[in-house]
Amino acid sequence: MSTRRDFLNKIAMSGITLPLMSTVQPTEAINITDYQGPVLRVAIMGLGSYGTRVAEAMRESKMAKLTGIISGTPAKIKDWQSKFGIPEKNCYNYENFDNIKNNPDIDAVYVITPNALHHDQVIRVAKAGKHVICEKPMAINAIQGQEMVDACKKANVKLLIGYRMHFEPKTLEIIRMRSDGELGKVLFFQGLAGFRIGDPNQWRLDKKLAGGGAMMDIGIYAVNGARYMVGEEPVWVTAQETKTDPKKFKEGVDETIQFQLGFPSGAVASCLSTYAMSNLDRFFLNGEKGFAELQPATGYGPIKGRTHVGELNQPHITHQTVQMDEMAAIILQNKKPVVPVDGEEGLKDLKIIDAIYQAVRLGKKVDLKL
Structure with a gap:
């Protein structure tokens, strides 16, 4: 693939x-x-x-x-x-x-x-x-x-x-459960995002076009997912990079990055972004009263999920159809989505990704101000 x-x-x-x-x-x-x-x-x-x-x-x-x-x-x-x-x-x-x-x-x-x-x-x-x-x-x-x-x-x-994913029904149900206190105080989030990338000549492995490697492609799902699943903005990040194939993953193109986020409430997140391992598409949210899991968590669907009270059974609808209808409502009717999809939302993810790369370079915790 x-x-x-x-x-x-x-x-x-x-x-x-x-x-x-x-x-x-x-x-x-x-x-x-x-x-x-x-x-x-x-x-x-x-x-x-x-x-x-x-x-x-x-x-x-x-x-x-x-x-x-x-x-x-x-x-x-x-x-x-x-x-x-x-x-x-x-x-x-x-x-x-x-x-x-x-x-x-x-x-x-x-x-x-x-x-x-x-x-x-x-x-x-x-x-x-x-x-x-x-x-x-x-x-x-x-x-x-x-x-x-x-x-x-x-x-x-x-x-x-x-x-x-901000409009995906199972994802929104977990967000509702967390917001309504059904999971209790959120303690931990895990986000795994990765696959084995193929063609070494594609633009995703060209730093000038991609801006990086796996983090700028699949890793952003874990970055963004940590934020909407925990329901807070992170205040610090640590990160470690692993590179096993420097010929394929040249300077500035990350192969695998593990990163950790800390939130104001004390909740923490542990995430993985990689181009070197397959079968990684899982979100897990743990709270004092229960848990929620999505696997697959960000694929084109159907998304599969369960919580401490049972399976999630919301129907699958083509994600991009829902997205375009919802975005039309935002533009034409000024609708406010449950989870923002505006430029400021995207900017926050970029600030976190910048900090992840900085943490890799420095080898220490980097504070975040979003």
């Missing part, structure tokens, strides 16, 4: 115990069964495997519709035009996409390109007056992330980050 998306898809397929119900709409989440209101018109930037997954999922969306595409590959543009019915006037390349400013068919752009490209592309979209959805991590460091947040605020457009 060569990429995080291959890994997440494989985890999903290997863990299926419920039928895939991509046609089931997230009515419980935003009550849109008979939705007749405004629709968010979205252009996807970056027509790779995940862009395709999002586009396919949007076929089932009620509040979001694919209306435009941006790509540097003319053949992909032609293919998508045919597949998704995109008119020529809504097709752009990376040189001319600033012209979306004058296109009323596009309300928002979903940036799904390599990490290092996000910063400039998001700022250009904001300057064009369009809302932005950006894949995670939103940038390669917190300085870039802050500049993106500031640019979107200045342009008076929303910046959302592609945290699909």
Whole structure:
């Protein structure tokens, strides 16, 4: 398996115990069964495997519709035009996409390109007056992330980050249980995120494009998951790096990082991010009164979970369909999600990742101020 998306898809397929119900709409989440209101018109930037997954999922969306595409590959543009019915006037390349400013068919752009490209592309979209959805991590460091947040605020457009798990039903049920005190005082969180990466020439192993290695790809799930599972912001981090293949994982491209987080309440987290081990997609939350576990925790689904009171049985809905409907509600109706998905949320993860890399370099605890 060569990429995080291959890994997440494989985890999903290997863990299926419920039928895939991509046609089931997230009515419980935003009550849109008979939705007749405004629709968010979205252009996807970056027509790779995940862009395709999002586009396919949007076929089932009620509040979001694919209306435009941006790509540097003319053949992909032609293919998508045919597949998704995109008119020529809504097709752009990376040189001319600033012209979306004058296109009323596009309300928002979903940036799904390599990490290092996000910063400039998001700022250009904001300057064009369009809302932005950006894949995670939103940038390669917190300085870039802050500049993106500031640019979107200045342009008076929303910046959302592609945290699909923030809308996943089993995940939200655990968050509800924790918030309602059913787990008691939270004591410990474990987040395992990893797979064996394949092609050594892919962009995810190129520091200039990825900004790092496993931490910037799969590890961000454990970073973000620790925050929404514990329900607090960490105040310190320690971290250790292991590298067994320096030829494949060159300088600045991390293979495996173990990191620990401390929270104001005294809760601690122990997490693993790796490109060298498979079968790692597990969250475990322990409290004084009970526990909650997800395994797989972040795959494309179905997510499987249990707590001290039994199995979690919320139905599986295609994550990207739910995400796009929920994000449309945030942009069009100013809906407030249970767990934020805005630029500030993405910026906090980047600050933690910066601190993790710093802790690896220094070999000591690094304080966090989020």
